[in-house]
Amino acid sequence: MGTENSVVKIRLLLLAWFHIRSKPGPPSLVKRLSYKDIKKATDGFKRLVNYSSQGASYMAKFQNGRFAMVKEVKLFEEDDDSFYREVQLLARLHHRHIVRLCGFSVGSKRFLVFENFENGSLKEHLSDPLKTPLNWRTRLQIAIGIAAAVEYLHFFCDPPVYHVSISSSTIMLDENLIPKISDISLFNVAANRVTLPTSSRCSKECTEEGCKKIMFQLGLVILELITGQSSNKGGVDLVEWVKESGFPKSIHKMIDPDLGNNYDQREVNGLLNVARLCINSVDKPRIYTPQILWYLQKKIGIIKKENNFFG
Numbered sequence: 382m383g384t385e386n387s388v389v390k391i392r393l394l395l396l397a398w399f400h401i402r403s404k405p406g407p408p409s410l411v412k413r414l415s416y417k418d419i420k421k422a423t424d425g426f427k428r429l430v431n432y433s434s435q436g437a438s439y440m441a442k443f444q445n446g447r448f449a450m451v452k453e454v455k456l457f458e459e460d461d462d463s464f465y466r467e468v469q470l471l472a473r474l475h476h477r478h479i480v481r482l483c484g485f486s487v488g489s490k491r492f493l494v495f496e497n498f499e500n501g502s503l504k505e506h507l508s509d510p511l512k513t514p515l516n517w518r519t520r521l522q523i524a525i526g527i528a529a530a531v532e533y534l535h536f537f538c539d540p541p542v543y544h545v546s547i548s549s550s551t552i553m554l555d556e557n558l559i560p561k562i563s564d565i566s567l568f569n570v571a572a573n574r575v576t577l578p579t580s581s582r583c584s585k586e587c588t589e590e591g592c593k594k595i596m597f598q599l600g601l602v603i604l605e606l607i608t609g610q611s612s613n614k615g616g617v618d619l620v621e622w623v624k625e626s627g628f629p630k631s632i633h634k635m636i637d638p639d640l641g642n643n644y645d646q647r648e649v650n651g652l653l654n655v656a657r658l659c660i661n662s663v664d665k666p667r668i669y670t671p672q673i674l675w676y677l678q679k680k681i682g683i684i685k686k687e688n689n690f691f692g
Contacts, residue, residue, distance in 0.1 A: 411472045412484040414494065418443070419451055419486050431550075441494070448497040449483060450563070453490060464491055471565070474538065478530035480553060480563040495563065500556060503602075504549035507609050507637075514639035515558070520606040521648060523560040524655075525677045527552060527602060530562050531595060532670040543591030547598040549605050593663050599673070600659025603652055609637030623657050651676070 420426060422441035431438040436453030443449065454464065464487065471482045471493070484494035503523065506512050515523075527547065534542035546564035553563045604619040605611065622635065632649065655673060 411468060411482055412494075414484050414486040414492075416486055416488040416490065419492050419494075422449070423451055440497070448499065450480075450495045450497045452493045452495065454493055455491075461487065467566070468493070474534075474542075474565070476530055476533045477559065478526040478561050479533070479565065480561045498553040498555050498561070500554040500558065502550050503552040503554060503560065503605075504611070506554060507549060507605060508611065514637075515606075517640055517644035517648070519558050521652065521677075523552070523554075523558075524603050524606055524652060525674070526560045527562065527599060528670060528674040528677055531599065532674050534565070535592070535670055543595065545595055547595060547602060549602060549611075552602065596659045596662040596670075596673075600656045600662075603656040603659065607637065607649060607652060607656070608635045609639055610635075620660055623653065623660055 419441070422443045423439040426437075426439060428440040429437060430440050430450070436455045438453070439451045441449045441451045454467075468482070468485045474482070480498075481496045482493060483496055486492040486494070500506070506515050531545070531547070534545060542565060544566040545562060547562060551562065551564040553561050555561065600623075601619065604623060608619065610619060622631070625631075632653065636644065636649065655676060659673065
């Protein structure tokens with residue numbers, strides 16, 4: 382355990398050093414589109430995919446034949462400067478497991494245009510009987526990928542990003558079933574005021590509400606990957622199950638039937654321990670994403686050792 386803790390500490394120090402030394406590069410070329418372009422691509426806003434208090438999302442097909450996901454932004458009202466700042470910062474996010482910003486539009490309504498994934502969301506793959514079930518190795522790689530994206534947002538972005546929604550509905554899968562987080566905002570909204578985070582390091586803020594919420598959400602997603610069950614309404618049933626002292630004995634009853642017997646029991650046990658740690662991080666905030674990612678990559682994914690890190 383001492384060696385493992387030392388590895389995690391060294392990883393944290395290297396992350397901090399890299400973050401301090403690195404400077405954000407110029408934003409990517411993000412195309413500015415007109416309201417007319419957006420309306421035409423969404424067939425008059427008829428291709429509705431999702432609707433929330435933050436705005437609607439639409440499937441779009443542009444003249445060049447490319448598909449995209451268009452999200453309406455109601456956050457900034459008449460504050461153009463804040464919206465442009467959001468576009469600039471989102472354009473700087475470059476990670477294999479984060480959806481890429483491709484364009485934006487201003488006018489009577491504001492829109493962000495993101496790359497599209499015809500494979501849809503993780504939720505669709507876990508709940509739609511018409512889709513080919515995800516195998517165990519793919520599910521494990523999805524968990525690792527999302528944890529890597531969260532580490533990037535916390536440690537490699539300036540400012541760090543804590544306003545992220547992680548769920549099976551917001552995790553998109555590309556043609557190779559590579560997962561990407563699609564619901565990210567650089568801004569914090571409180572009392573109708575838009576404020577930029579000022580901290581350039583993942584320190585105290587990361588251990589408080591924003592980070593705890595993300596860790597909890599990551600735990601729920603991992604439970605969904607294992608059980609195939611939905612974590613809607615806060616995932617109360619899944620949370621209660623994983624918190625039960627006797628939950629290891631009922632693991633075989635909770636594993637997604639779509640997996641059959643095609644999974645590694647040792648890896649399932651390890652992934653469940655990670656989920657449990659994430660769920661319990663609400664009460665134990667000093668859990669860092671690098672710890673989770675290191676465990677997923679090394680202890681479960683590569684190194685064949687007995688699980689003893691989380692005890």
